[in-house]
Amino acid sequence: MQLVTPGIGLLFWQTITFLVVLFLLSKFAWKPIMKALREREDNIDAALSMAEKAKLEMQALKADNERLLTEARAERDRILKDATDAATSLVEGARAKANEEGQRMIEQARVSIQNEKKAALTEVKNLAATLSIDIAEKLIRRELQDEQAQRALVQSYLQDTHLS
Amino acid sequence: MKKILVFLLTVLTFSAQAAESAEGGEFNPGEMISHHIGDDYTWHFADGVVLPLPVILYGENGLDVFLASKFYNEHHELQPYNGYVMEHGHIYYANEEGEPRTKVNEKGETEHVGPMDFSITKNVASLFLSVLLLFLVFFSIAGAYSKNRGKAPRGLQSFFEPIIVFIRDDIAKTNIGPKYERFMPYLLTVFFFIWFNNLLGLLPGGANLTGNIAVTLVLALLTLILTVFNGNKSYWGHIFATPGVPKWLAPIMIPVEVIGIFTKPFSLMVRLFANITAGHIIILSLFSLIFIFQSIAIGPLSVAFATFMNFLELFVALLQAYIFTLLSAMYFGGAVEEHDHHDDMGFGDGPHAAQAHH
Structure with a gap:
């Protein structure tokens, strides 16, 4: 029975001491500790998100560069x-x-060759005609000088020609 | 396996016989154990190494403060002092014969009469020691946090930081919700207070502080007070008009819920007290075996069992601190929780489910 009967002395000291401990630890231990923990976690979070942001920015920059290069x-x-x-x-x-x-x-x-050719040909023709006339004139003149021969020729023609 | 069982049975039979035979003899394990788990006016470290503690009494003679050694004469026998007498670990007023004064109470039983006892007993001294230790550890950790601000923890700081973060994230945030922050100082204090005192109690010569009902009563009462004073509209609504329960059931439901307010901290009180005291009793019983048998042969076996139990108790020391903190957090969570949908019966289920498995 004594075991489960709380003694007034211990009740008193426990209440006082625990409340003092609660107060002092809250004020001088838990408050700074929780604050420091939260600050550090916030810092880590911020650093992580910043790194993530930097990574994204880097990617954007890289993509931009790539685009520019292309x-x-x-x-x-x-x-x-x-x-x-x-x-x-x-x-x-x-x-x-x-x-x-x-x-x-x-x-x-x-065209000019053609023309030249035509002109040359005309000249040649003219020349040939003149020469032919000259030759023929000279020939005829000489032939007509020999009367006997003319007669012989006419005779031969006549013989060939059968007057019947 | 069979051999071990037979051996154990034999040991148990023998010990029962031995306990019977020891009743008239010099060694009484029951008395020894109840003396060890109870409180004392002196701190008995070892045979002959005794620290007398201050006795503080308040009663019909006013305030009296003196050392407990005044109750002992040079032969270490009890003697009355200054109108007070100590008997069975209690201080009463002495009558003319040097015996405790008695009176007849309303039930017709005679009982001893004593002053109000605010002595710095062994438990109170151990309490102060643990407080000193708590201050030493956590002020130094707080200092370390301000010294290497924003840096990785080191030393003692790195040992306690995961525990603090665990209490914050897995006990407070999970069970209380967004309003967890206002309960953090209490949860952290109660966790480390119980844990440190459980461990101190396991030291040889240590006091059974957390196995004392007065200590667990104060802790449970604080949890109750914090729960009730932080209870919001939905908390009280669940007690006086439990949603989803027909109105005509209210005469049954309201008393049940009101009793529930008190049974929760009551279970906290009894659980811690019983677990720690039981651990002490088991270890002391195992050691008692040596003296009961008065045999060197039983020594190693007893020591082996006691060592195993001690390791188990180291775990229990942490576990009970965790359970007390966890359940407190659950009760706080129930008190500050906002209920959006009224058919949710999860309010009481969490804490009860957790209690059930322990």
């Missing part, structure tokens, strides 16, 4: 292509023009 590459490709195209078209144009010029000059040459 854009730059595309731009370069485009410029290169443009330049190549321009060069090609320039060369093409020059070539076409040269061709055309050549063709035109060949045509001109051909």
Whole structure:
């Protein structure tokens, strides 16, 4: 029975002491400890979220760089292509023009050759006619000088010709 | 296995016989044990090493303060002093013959009459010692927190920090909810107070402080007071108009719920007291075996069992501190919880379920 009967002395001391302990520990131990723990946890949380944010920012930055690089590459490709195209078209144009010029000059040459040829041929024909007339005149003159021979010739023609 | 069982049975039979035979002899284990788990006016560390403690009495002679050694003469025999006499660990008024004064109470039984006893007994001294230890440990930890602010804990700080965080996160936050912060000082104090005192009680020569009903009564009473004074509308609503229960049941329900307010801390009080006292009794009983048998052969066995029990008690010391704190937190949680839906009967279930498994 004595075991389960609380003694007044211990009740008194326990109440006083425990309340004092509760007060002093609350004020001088638990308050700073809980505060420090909370502060540290907040710090860790903040640091973690900051790291996460930095990571995201880094990713965004990297993506941005990537995009810029891709854009730059595309731009370069485009410029290169443009330049190549321009060069090609320039060369093409020059070539076409040269061709055309050549063709035109060949045509001109051909026409003038034709003309020259015609003129030369006419001259040759004229010359040949004159020469022929001259030769024929000379021939006839000489033939007519020999009367006997003329007669013989006429005779031969006549013989060949059968007057019947 | 069978051999061990037979051996144990034999030991038990023998011990029963031995206890019977010892009643008339020099060694009385019952008396020894009840003396050890009870309180004392002197602190008996070892044979011959006795620290007399101050006796503080308040009664018809006013306030009297003197050392308990005044009750002993040079032959270590009890003697009356200054109108007081000590008998069976209690102080009474002495009559002319040096015997405790008696009176007849209303039931017709005679009983001893004594003054109000506020002595610094062994338990009170042990209480002060534990408080000193608590201050030493936790003020130094608090100092460490302000010294290496924001840095990793070290030394004593790193040993206690996980425990403090456990009490905050797994006991307070889980069971009380968002209003946990105002109960943290009480929960932390009560946890470490019980744990430290349980451990101090396990030391050789230590006092059985947390196995004293007065101590557990004060702790349970504080839990009750905190619960009742923090009880919100829904807490009282659950007691005087339990939701989901028909009105005509109120004459039964209200007394049951009101009794429930008191049975919860009562169970706290008895659980701590009984667990710690039982542990002390078991260990002392095991040691008593040696003296009962008066044989060297039983020594190693008894020591082996007692060592095992001591390890178990180390665990129980922590467990009981945890249980007391956890259940207190659950009662606080029930007091400050906001009930959104009224068919929720979870209010009382949590604490009861936890009690059931212990």
